[in-house]
Amino acid sequence: MTHPESQRDTHGDTHGDLHGDLHGDDRFTLYDLRVDVIATDRPMVCNHRAGDYFELSGEMLRFPDGQGFPLYSLAGLLPILPAKQRETHPADWMTTDTDIACVDPHCGGRFRITRTARRTFRHGDVTVVPMPSIPSDR
Numbered sequence: 001m002t003h004p005e006s007q008r009d010t011h012g013d014t015h016g017d018l019h020g021d022l023h024g025d026d027r028f029t030l031y032d033l034r035v036d037v038i039a040t041d042r043p044m045v046c047n048h049r050a051g052d053y054f055e056l057s058g059e060m061l062r063f064p065d066g067q068g069f070p071l072y073s074l075a076g077l078l079p080i081l082p083a084k085q086r087e088t089h090p091a092d093w094m095t096t097d098t099d100i101a102c103v104d105p106h107c108g109g110r111f112r113i114t115r116t117a118r119r120t121f122r123h124g125d126v127t128v129v130p131m132p133s134i135p136s137d138r
């Protein structure tokens with residue numbers, strides 16, 4: 001697995017992109033994510049197996065050919081993923097914590113969320129809502 005730092009895009013440091021809009025820039029970045037099923041010492045109850053995974057890039061979830069993923073486990077993960085896609089403060093638990101427990105309290109499965117790369121998007125490519133105008137003297 002590639003370390004996220006090695007795949008940073010060419011648009012500067014991690015915090016510069018957060019404020020790109022202040023400079024009339026309509027670009028923003030999100031992390032691509034990979035979610036891997038991790039085994040623990042407790043058995044898995046759901047139909048996920050160690051080594052199963054899926055990836056998220058922008059709004060697109062991708063699963064390996066032929067591999068499914070349990071609905072309820074996915075539902076438990078979904079609220080976390082958009083936050084994990086975004087740049088977070090180094091002290092924020094969202095930055096440091098990577099493993100999420102399965103929503104079934106009887107299941108030993110864990111899901112490891114890894115930021116794999118940063119991807120740049122343009123505002124106009126992802127929404128029809130206009131950006132607020134930015135005063136030019138900033």
Ligand SMILES: [Zn+2]
Nearest residue numbers: 046102107109
């Ligand atoms: Zn489970």
